[in-house]
Amino acid sequence: MINATEQEEREYLEQIKEQLTLAIRRVDEAVKQFSSELRQKKEYLHEHQSGMDDADMVAAGQSIDRMAFTGEASVARKRRLLKLMQSPYFGRVDFTTPNGVTTPVYIGVHSFVDEQRRHGLIYDWRAPVSSLFYDFELGDAAYTTPSGGLVRGRIALKRQYKIRDGRLEFVLDSAVSIHDDVLQRELAKSSDDKMKNIVATIQRDQNAVIRNETAPVMIIQGVAGSGKTSIALHRIAFLLYPHRETIRAKDVLIISPNKVFADYISNVLPELGEEYIPEMVMEELAADLLENRYPFQTFFDQVATLLERPDPAFIERIQFKSSTEFLSRLNQYLLHVENTYFTLTDLRVGSTVVPRALIQEKFRTLHRVPLLKRFALVAEAVRAHVRDAARRKLTGTEKATIGEAIPRMFRFHNVLDLYRDFYRWLGQPGLFRHDHRAGLEYADVFPLIYLRLRLEGISAYDHVKHLLVDEMQDYTPVQYAVLARLFPCRKTILGDVSQTVNPYSASSAESIERVFPQADVVKLLRSYRSTLEITAFAQRITPNPAIIPMERHGREPLILPCAGNAEELAAIRTLVAEFRDSGRQSLGIICKTLRQATHAHQALHDLGSIHLLTAESATFKEGVILTTAHLAKGLEFDEVIVPFVSARSYQTEVDRSMLYVACTRAMHQLTLTYSGELTPFLADAREVVTGDAG
Numbered sequence: 055m056i057n058a059t060e061q062e063e064r065e066y067l068e069q070i071k072e073q074l075t076l077a078i079r080r081v082d083e084a085v086k087q088f089s090s091e092l093r094q095k096k097e098y099l100h101e102h103q104s105g106m107d108d109a110d111m112v113a114a115g116q117s118i119d120r121m122a123f124t125g126e127a128s129v130a131r132k133r134r135l136l137k138l139m140q141s142p143y144f145g146r147v148d149f150t151t152p153n154g155v156t157t158p159v160y161i162g163v164h165s166f167v168d169e170q171r172r173h174g175l176i177y178d179w180r181a182p183v184s185s186l187f188y189d190f191e192l193g194d195a196a197y198t199t200p201s202g203g204l205v206r207g208r209i210a211l212k213r214q215y216k217i218r219d220g221r222l223e224f225v226l227d228s229a230v231s232i233h234d235d236v237l238q239r240e241l242a243k244s245s246d247d248k249m250k251n252i253v254a255t256i257q258r259d260q261n262a263v264i265r266n267e268t269a270p271v272m273i274i275q276g277v278a279g280s281g282k283t284s285i286a287l288h289r290i291a292f293l294l295y296p297h298r299e300t301i302r303a304k305d306v307l308i309i310s311p312n313k314v315f316a317d318y319i320s321n322v323l324p325e326l327g328e329e330y331i332p333e334m335v336m337e338e339l340a341a342d343l344l345e346n347r348y349p350f351q352t353f354f355d356q357v358a359t360l361l362e363r364p365d366p367a368f369i370e371r372i373q374f375k376s377s378t379e380f381l382s383r384l385n386q387y388l389l390h391v392e393n394t395y396f397t398l399t400d401l402r403v404g405s406t407v408v409p410r411a412l413i414q415e416k417f418r419t420l421h422r423v424p425l426l427k428r429f430a431l432v433a434e435a436v437r438a439h440v441r442d443a444a445r446r447k448l449t450g451t452e453k454a455t456i457g458e459a460i461p462r463m464f465r466f467h468n469v470l471d472l473y474r475d476f477y478r479w480l481g482q483p484g485l486f487r488h489d490h491r492a493g494l495e496y497a498d499v500f501p502l503i504y505l506r507l508r509l510e511g512i513s514a515y516d517h518v519k520h521l522l523v524d525e526m527q528d529y530t531p532v533q534y535a536v537l538a539r540l541f542p543c544r545k546t547i548l549g550d551v552s553q554t555v556n557p558y559s560a561s562s563a564e565s566i567e568r569v570f571p572q573a574d575v576v577k578l579l580r581s582y583r584s585t586l587e588i589t590a591f592a593q594r595i596t597p598n599p600a601i602i603p604m605e606r607h608g609r610e611p612l613i614l615p616c617a618g619n620a621e622e623l624a625a626i627r628t629l630v631a632e633f634r635d636s637g638r639q640s641l642g643i644i645c646k647t648l649r650q651a652t653h654a655h656q657a658l659h660d661l662g663s664i665h666l667l668t669a670e671s672a673t674f675k676e677g678v679i680l681t682t683a684h685l686a687k688g689l690e691f692d693e694v695i696v697p698f699v700s701a702r703s704y705q706t707e708v709d710r711s712m713l714y715v716a717c718t719r720a721m722h723q724l725t726l727t728y729s730g731e732l733t734p735f736l737a738d739a740r741e742v743v744t745g746d747a748g
């Protein structure tokens with residue numbers, strides 16, 4: 055039976071859809087009009103070209119550009135209207151101002167205005183008034199207008215809707231913030247191949263992060279599945295909204311851990327009506343900053359080496375280069391270089407002697423210029439000095455002599471030589487290993503870039519107006535020091551120290567804050583992704599007593615003991631078959647190493663369409679995916695299988711991190727398999743769950 059409220063809401067929905075249909079028709083007509091005008095204009099131009107002067111041509115060209123631009127805007131508007139036709143709004147608050155006027159405010163992914171009557175029918179979720187929906191329950195409420203004024207009032211009604219394909223699926227009145235039922239329904243759904251927007255169910259603490267407009271640097275430390283990545287993307291959409299005139303999507307840069315992750319998140323912003331946002335993998339940034347001059351190993355290579363051949367000296371190098379102390383030592387070294395690596399001498403050019411003091415003075419006045427860039431400028435100044443003193447032009451040879459003599463007064467000219475010298479200065483030359491064939495070790499890449507930045511200066515990224523860094527725990531203080539210098543813009547930095555794939559180089563929110571003392575640090579403790587059972591299980595691997603799991607239940611995770619490798623593969627086959635019958639969308643089989651994953655991929659080959667995801671993959675697919683924990687970071691699956699969880703396979707701290715990351719990728723169901731002895735990281739979990747394993 056439909057109640058009166060629902061009846062009313064259905065009728066209202068029909069009215070809105072009619073208005074949307076009319077608006078779409080108007081846009082269509084406008085587009086038609088534009089294109090015919092554009093065609094006429096072009097024809098006119100073509101015919102009258104010979105009689106026009108340059109100025110006329112430029113003016114005509116500009117007017118065509120303007121028309122094309124308006125045409126594009128109309129097409130974008132149509133796209134938004136069509137989206138609204140599918141699902142015009144998801145929330146409503148009835149707001150009563152102190153003078154007793156009550157207005158229903160409908161909230162959707164875009165705004166929609168009744169052009170004739172000039173009032174808002176649907177408000178964009180980012181509009182100031184929409185914050186009422188996220189931040190308040192029934193009763194007293196307020197929101198801030200764009201000009202900073204506070205509008206007070208009362209919320210008399212708060213309602214949530216699910217409208218899909220233009221049909222109302224449910225309507226729910228709620229007294230509390232965002233009704234738990236709606237959130238539960240959203241979370242219980244199957245995942246698909248892309249991350250989705252969460253506008254209908256943003257939680258209050260999340261909303262505070264999204265709408266923070268003041269923090270120059272925002273550091274979000276959030277437990278696995280707390281919505282960090284989702285929030286960061288919504289925050290970008292939010293920041294773009296009021297600043298549309300000054301910031302465009304192309305001015306934002308996302309630094310993501312790999313291409314697959316970039317593909318996985320690529321839908322959220324376009325879903326929110328924003329254009330594609332440029333993204334970059336850390337290694338791409340590094341290669342660019344080193345102008346591809348020095349080949350280097352990747353972060354994947356580093357982690358793979360740690361997993362397969364954990365050599366103590368290699369670990370020591372990584373640990374040292376990931377410390378805050380290391381960054382201070384680099385800074386001290388730079389001072390040392392400035393102070394002691396110049397050997398200034400008098401310089402004779404023809405009959406003129408340029409005194410040492412004068413050269414020193416020239417260097418000093420240029421102290422703001424990066425050191426290795428100063429030589430050319432000092433040489434130029436010295437040439438001018440000689441010219442003035444000798445009252446004649448300099449010969450080519452003389453010019454060259456000066457050009458060569460000045461840099462010779464400094465001990466090094468190449469950043470890599472200086473970097474090597476840094477370790478000598480430290481008294482630890484063994485901490486730098488450079489095998490020319492294998493390339494630089496990953497741990498040396500950013501220290502080298504840092505030196506280059508300080509000594510040569512790089513300014514290629516000044517155009518970026520907002521930087522987003524995901525998986526912050528995997529970057530070191532030196533990397534942050536590079537980002538801080540390279541991107542003076544606002545930043546959102548997010549991650550989870552428990553989910554590091556390399557505990558020897560992990561950064562916590564606190565250590566990152568040391569590089570950005572002006573940052574706002576936010577902690578998110580509620581976990582939305584996994585069932586309570588899965589979250590509790592993962593806690594046994596890496597405990598975090600502060601985590602607050604969602605009250606959503608599912609099957610207990612299973613640990614399946616197997617008699618050997620063949621039996622283990624047979625168990626995985628059965629699990630894959632069960633998954634295929636379950637109606638769920640995604641299954642991740644997450645291994646520790648690529649070697650394990652490749653082995654399993656070959657062994658399960660005959661099952662058909664199991665995608666092996668490697669560091670080279672660029673897209674994320676639905677269905678059954680075989681990959682490593684490192685690559686699965688940031689992704690999620692309806693169901694996860696973690697094979698080979700034996701004591702042999704999982705024993706070091708890096709292994710523990712991998713296991714934690716793998717288990718926290720599961721939304722609804724988690725199964726682990728092993729043969730031989732079970733890893734000690736799951737030893738106490740075993741009592742609880744092997745009973746079910748049967």
Ligand SMILES: Nc1ncnc2c1ncn2[C@@H]1O[C@H](COP(=O)(O)OP(=O)(O)OP(=O)(O)O)[C@@H](O)[C@H]1O
Binds near residue numbers: 283690
């Ligand atoms: N307010 C919310 N409403 C609905 N779903 C949410 C909400 N917050 C988070 N989620 C869902 O929880 C899951 C985890 O979100 P997300 O991947 O952004 O978290 P994360 O903190 O980046 O995770 P991790 O660090 O473990 O990779 C996603 O499916 C996301 O859609």
